[in-house]
Amino acid sequence: MILHRYFANRFLVIFLSVTAIFTLFIGLIAYVEQLRQVGARADATQVAILTLFNLPAELYQIFPLIAILASLWFFLSLARSSELVISRAAGRSIFQTLIAPVAAMLFGWIKSHAPGPRSARERWIPALTEQLIQSTQATQATTQVTPEIDN
Secondary structure, rough: OHHHHHHHHHHHHHHHHHHHHHHHHHHHHHHHHHHHHHHHHHHHHHHHHHHHHHHHHHHHHHHHHHHHHHHHHHHHHHHHHHEEEEHHHHHHHHHHHHHHHHHHHHHHHHHHHHHOOHOOOOOOHHHHHOOOOHHHHHHHHHHHOOOOOOO
C-alpha cells in the first residue's frame, strides 16, 4: 500500500509538471494569437483574461497527449532508477505497478470532466467579448469626428 502511494505521488508530480509545461507553452501561443487578432482594440490585461478563459478548452484538446507523455516520463524515470526492477523483485506484478498511474489518471479524468471547459466558455467568454466590443465601440465613437454641415 505504501508503494502504491509512492508511485501515485510520483506519477502525480510528473503529470502536473507535464501539464504545467504545456499550459505555459500553449498559454503563450494563445496570448500572442489573441493579441494578433484583437490588435489595438484592447489592452494586454483584457487579452490575458480572454486567453486564460480559453486555456482550459485548449488544454482539454491535448489532454490525451499530456497523459501519454506523463506516463512515458513516469515509467522511464522508474526504469532509469531501477525502481521497476526492485518492485518486481519484491514480488509485485506489473499490473500492481500500474494501479497507481491508472488511479491517478482516473482521478484526473474525473476532475477534468466535472466542471467542463465549455461551462466557462459559455458563461464568461461571451460576456467578455461583449464588453470588449462595447468598449471598442465607445472608443471609436469618441474618436470619430462628425463633420458639420453648413446650411
